Amino acid sequence: MDLAIIDQTKDSISPYHKDLVRAILNFAGTTLSLPENTEMSVTFVNNDEIQRYNREYRGVDKPTDVISFAIEEGDDVFNVSSEDDWVVDIAKNIGDILVSVDIIASQAEYLGHSYERELGFLVVHGFLHLNGYDHMINDAAEKEMFDLQRKILDDYGLKR
Template structure:
């Protein structure tokens, strides 16, 4: 997976946490059988920045833990169709979107839930990653698919509670 990591935090994210995110997202990508050239990004932020993002895009004026922005949400863009042959289409990597993670919320929630910072960080990036890949939990039947998959990826990777 072509993964871009951006650190917009005040104090910086330690290299081992960036490596954890890269490794678990690559693991999750293989787990759900994404193409190797799939692209996405993760941006680490503090609570103040994610609150602004949440307010602007979701109309909710509070900090949250993770926000996912899927680029290709399945809508057919008929205003500007791109016409290409199958060979050309296969050469263009699929960009699935962007995830924003509040490292402040990672720390708060890890302490509240009494598990490691690494487990919470892994949970949030996998959760956001699954949203980018079309998984959701708004309906009970969707939750029954997404949550067990998320738990299985984390457990198999070794980030258990």
């Protein structure tokens, strides 16, 4: 997976945590059988910045843990014929996620698990949203998404 990690935090994200994000999202991409040339980005921000995005795009004026911006939502998908030779070379950009490092730390402490587990949970959660999963549709969709999220984290080794 072609993954851009952008750090816009006041205190930088450690190289270890960046490597963890790369590894778990590559693992999740393999789990979903995504093409190797799939593209996405993860941007780490502080609460004030994610609150700005949450207010602007969701109408909620408070910080949140993760926000996903999927590229291919709804009917606005660029369709090409699979018979075209050049199609195999086109990378699929699935979108961007924003993660608040402040909330990673506070939720990890509140839930009694590691920073790494919460980091993995949030990036996989955002990743699944980019791939069409939505826990807010109904109970069945919620169960499907959360079961897959738990499976990816457990299989990767980030168990609760």
